[in-house]
Amino acid sequence: MLTYPVVVVGQGTRLFPHTGPDATLDLSDSRSTATGVTIQVYRPTGRPQYATTPTTART
16 A cells, blocks of 8 residues: 555545445554655554443433
């Protein structure tokens, strides 16, 4: 996967579809080239865990 630092919210082609399973990625390697390009290697680590909002009791 190639990523670029320029992001314009709401425009362009999506990298991933709206539907389908979510996946968690873990950074397994990162390095920089002599010209300043950073290379990150990610590996899938399963399904993400989302935080839940605690409910409050109504009185």
